Amino acid sequence: MSVPSQLYRPSLALLTDYYELTMAYAAWKSGAAAKQASFTLSFRSNPFHGGFTVAAGLEHAMDLVSHLRFSDEDLAWLATQAGADGAPLFEAGFLDALRTLEVDVDVDAVPEGTVVFPTEPLVRVTGPVIPCMLLETPLLAVVNFQTLVATKAARVCLAAGGDPVLEFGLRRAQGIDGGLAASRAAYVGGCAATSNTLAARLYGIPGKGTHAHSWVMLHAGEREAFLEYAKAMPANCVFLVDTYGSLDGIRNAVEVGRWLREHGHDLLGVRLDSGDLAWLSIQARRMLDEAGFPRAAVYASNELDEIIIQSLKDQGARIGVWGVGTRLVTGQDDGALGGVYKLGAVRASADARWEHRVKVSEQAAKTTIPGLLQVRRFSGPQGFLADVVYDELTGLPASPVMVDPLDPTRRRQLAEGTPAEDLLVPVFRGGRQVYRPPPLDAARARTQAQLARFHAGVKRFVNPHQFPVGLERELHDLRTELVLAARGAPI
Numbered sequence: 113m114s115v116p117s118q119l120y121r122p123s124l125a126l127l128t129d130y131y132e133l134t135m136a137y138a139a140w141k142s143g144a145a146a147k148q149a150s151f152t153l154s155f156r157s158n159p160f161h162g163g164f165t166v167a168a169g170l171e172h173a174m175d176l177v178s179h180l181r182f183s184d185e186d187l188a189w190l191a192t193q194a195g196a197d198g199a200p201l202f203e204a205g206f207l208d209a210l211r212t213l214e215v216d217v218d219v220d221a222v223p224e225g226t227v228v229f230p231t232e233p234l235v236r237v238t239g240p241v242i243p244c245m246l247l248e249t250p251l252l253a254v255v256n257f258q259t260l261v262a263t264k265a266a267r268v269c270l271a272a273g274g275d276p277v278l279e280f281g282l283r284r285a286q287g288i289d290g291g292l293a294a295s296r297a298a299y300v301g302g303c304a305a306t307s308n309t310l311a312a313r314l315y316g317i318p319g320k321g322t323h324a325h326s327w328v329m330l331h332a333g334e335r336e337a338f339l340e341y342a343k344a345m346p347a348n349c350v351f352l353v354d355t356y357g358s359l360d361g362i363r364n365a366v367e368v369g370r371w372l373r374e375h376g377h378d379l380l381g382v383r384l385d386s387g388d389l390a391w392l393s394i395q396a397r398r399m400l401d402e403a404g405f406p407r408a409a410v411y412a413s414n415e416l417d418e419i420i421i422q423s424l425k426d427q428g429a430r431i432g433v434w435g436v437g438t439r440l441v442t443g444q445d446d447g448a449l450g451g452v453y454k455l456g457a458v459r460a461s462a463d464a465r466w467e468h469r470v471k472v473s474e475q476a477a478k479t480t481i482p483g484l485l486q487v488r489r490f491s492g493p494q495g496f497l498a499d500v501v502y503d504e505l506t507g508l509p510a511s512p513v514m515v516d517p518l519d520p521t522r523r524r525q526l527a528e529g530t531p532a533e534d535l536l537v538p539v540f541r542g543g544r545q546v547y548r549p550p551p552l553d554a555a556r557a558r559t560q561a562q563l564a565r566f567h568a569g570v571k572r573f574v575n576p577h578q579f580p581v582g583l584e585r586e587l588h589d590l591r592t593e594l595v596l597a598a599r600g601a602p603i
């Protein structure tokens with residue numbers, strides 16, 4: 113059972129950047145709070161120089177939206193904040209407005225486990241400006257991190273080629289919430305289990321573990337250590353064999369494996385944690401097979417990532433289970449997914465007409481996309497064909513032309529009737545939750561099902577193929593006009 117909301121109580125309303133509150137105050141003071149806005153969360157490049165990204169974190173993001181309430185303690189603290197002149201920054205009337213704040217926003221988002229690409233909307237928040245603003249920072253914090261780790265996990269699992277990957281990262285994760293969120297996201301990305309026991313309980317992830325070097329060091333000898341462990345827990349024996357030398361360790365594991373068998377149990381495996389994992393795993397496999405333990409798996413750990421796992425596979429390593437910690441939960445070598453939350457349209461009130469907005473940049477990829485954004489994924493018999501980002505205010509023609517946002521001369525028309533689906537689904541309407549997040553197992557299955565429908569080139573680690581993502585032509589034209597107007601250029 114998944115109970116993420118326990119993490120987000122009592123109040124996390126102040127878990128936002130200070131400027132969101134100063135802007136909210138100015139909006140309240142000036143009357144701009146009556147306006148409505150539409151913001152889109154998207155990112156600009158796939159992490160790890162990869163060809164795809166796996167969206168994750170929506171369930172926690174939903175929790176933030178549904179629990180956004182300012183407590184009396186929050187408001188009392190805000191009342192202590194002062195400007196440069198020493199006077200209170202926030203008037204009492206604003207704090208009262210925060211006390212009764214209605215988070216009556218519409219939220220649309222891609223389900224967790226959806227494969228996504230740069231420029232595509234992942235989450236769209238539409239409604240009164242104050243709650244839209246306050247949500248920017250926490251939504252980015254949740255979605256950026258979980259998406260980064262889910263993507264890393266998907267890559268590690270692709271390299272492992274279907275072998276189980278155990279996530280071992282908590283001890284080197286970025287803090288407590290980093291550890292919990294990473295374990296969850298790693299499971300969405302494809303890991304089979306976690307060593308993080310609280311994550312296992314909170315999110316319903318299988319919990320698994322072997323034992324540490326300290327267990328061996330606690331005893332006079334390795335064989336005694338394995339035997340005592342086997343006596344205590346005969347149905348859970350994967351022995352870590354490298355404390356004093358991996359080959360001797362495997363021999364000791366085999367001896368205790370025989371004891372286990374005499375007592376009606378199986379040796380589940382041995383874990384290698386240092387040395388040449390390709391060579392050692394081949395030796396371990398041979399020794400286990402020759403001793404009559406063909407079902408005992410060779411586990412391996414030690415600063416693994418997708419590149420090392422792929423290399424070990426290429427070297428013929430006989431590893432059956434992979435333990436991956438640090439590089440998975442910290443998303444090495446990318447410190448963060450660079451997701452951003454940008455304003456696409458504004459209207460004076462709930463019944464007024466939407467006006468498009470654009471932020472101009474010298475870098476084409478950083479110029480924002482105006483509108484209430486949605487993305488439609490087109491598919492053919494061989495798998496997914498292309499994604500088209502469009503504005504829900506204008507919709508998508510039956511046979512849309514997609515324009516490459518980085519090179520507008522590259523265009524492609526999709527034939528009428530091509531099977532397609534919109535990726536963003538309604539999540540909140542007027543602050544009311546209308547989407548039930550699927551169990552985490554279903555999000556994990558979605559990642560696998562989605563990845564299976566992309567060409568292998570998109571999934572390779574070196575110079576991956578760029579999956580075609582374009583702007584619908586009318587949206588592209590509108591964006592160009594807005595940029596030209598903002599620059600005062602002739603049209």
Ligand SMILES: Nc1ncnc2c1ncn2[C@@H]1O[C@H](COP(=O)(O)OP(=O)(O)OP(=O)(O)O)[C@@H](O)[C@H]1O
Nearest residue numbers: 385386387388389390391413414415416420423424
């Ligand atoms: N055959 C291999 N091919 C590629 N990388 C490997 C191979 N074997 C191990 N590695 C990786 O090499 C890195 C360093 O391993 P190395 O053997 O230098 O350290 P170690 O075994 O931890 O050292 P120590 O024995 O001092 O603990 C780890 O990330 C490990 O996963």
Ligand SMILES: O=P(O)(O)OC[C@H]1O[C@H](OP(=O)(O)OP(=O)(O)O)[C@H](O)[C@@H]1O
Nearest residue numbers: 280324325385413414415416436437438
């Ligand atoms: O290498 P990672 O991918 O981060 O995987 C987790 C690592 O954590 C443990 O080592 P640690 O030295 O902390 O404890 P130990 O004494 O049990 O080996 C384990 O043995 C792995 O090597």
Ligand SMILES: O=C(O)c1cccnc1
Nearest residue numbers: 280307320321322323437
């Ligand atoms: O169970 C394990 O083998 C484990 C757990 C955490 C870190 N490294 C290994």
